[in-house]
Amino acid sequence: MIHLYKLKQDWTHYTFQCFLAVLSIGIIVFVLGVEKVVIISSLAATAFICFMTPKSHFAQTLRVLGAYIVALICGAVFQFIHLPAIAExxxxxxxxxxxxxxxxxxxxxxxxxxxxxxxxxxxxxAVAAIMLSIIVITQLRYYLRHWLKDLV
Structure with a gap:
């Protein structure tokens, strides 16, 4: 269903929150470069969750930071476990x-x-850029939480 009525009423929220996501991903692409597509895709999905559904359970700062730390550690461990890609x-x-x-x-x-x-x-x-990106995205969401609304 197209939300034109909601867009007409809340165009400032839609515009500003999308701008935050675009700006954060633009900075991430500038810092990491375009060849880090998997990382950029993950961070883009995080930006969507944090800025389009800021009240969501999945957008909470502790959950986002904790999940990325767990992912970085597990990925680092799996670098030393040599399995075929189909299993790894x-x-x-x-x-x-x-x-x-x-x-x-x-x-x-x-x-x-x-x-x-x-x-x-x-x-x-890249690890430093990922963590810095996550901190910036989650802190923007946190400090703007009274102004941001769930758009989905």
């Missing part, structure tokens, strides 16, 4: 999902970062 990628995603649920850090886009680390798409600069 599903295994790392499954373990990350299990740990996110057990530790109460549910944030689905973080699972993509675990694959990125496993396939060596991530170096120390």
């Amino acid at each position: 990628y599903p295994a790392v995603v499954g373990i990350v999902m299990f740990l996110m649920v057990v530790l109460d850090f549910e944030h689905p886009p973080a699972a993509g970062v675990a694959i990125a680390v496993t396939i060596n798409e991530v170096d120390y600069v």
Whole structure:
């Protein structure tokens, strides 16, 4: 269903919240470069969740940060376990999902970062950029939480 009525009423929220997502992903692409597609895809999904559904359970700061930390650690561990990709990628995603649920850090886009680390798409600069990006996105959501609304 097209939400033209909602758009007409809340065009400032739609515009501003989409601008926040576009700006954050633009900065991430500038810092990481266009070749880090798995990471950029995961962070874009995080930006969508945090800025389009800021009141969501999955957009909470602790869950987002915790999920990305779990994903980075699991991906790093799987770099040293040499399995065929057909077994390794599903295994790392499954373990990350299990740990996110057990530790109460549910944030689905973080699972993509675990694959990125496993396939060596991530170096120390990328890890720092990922964590800085997550901190900026979650802090923007937190400090603007009284103004942001769920658009979905």
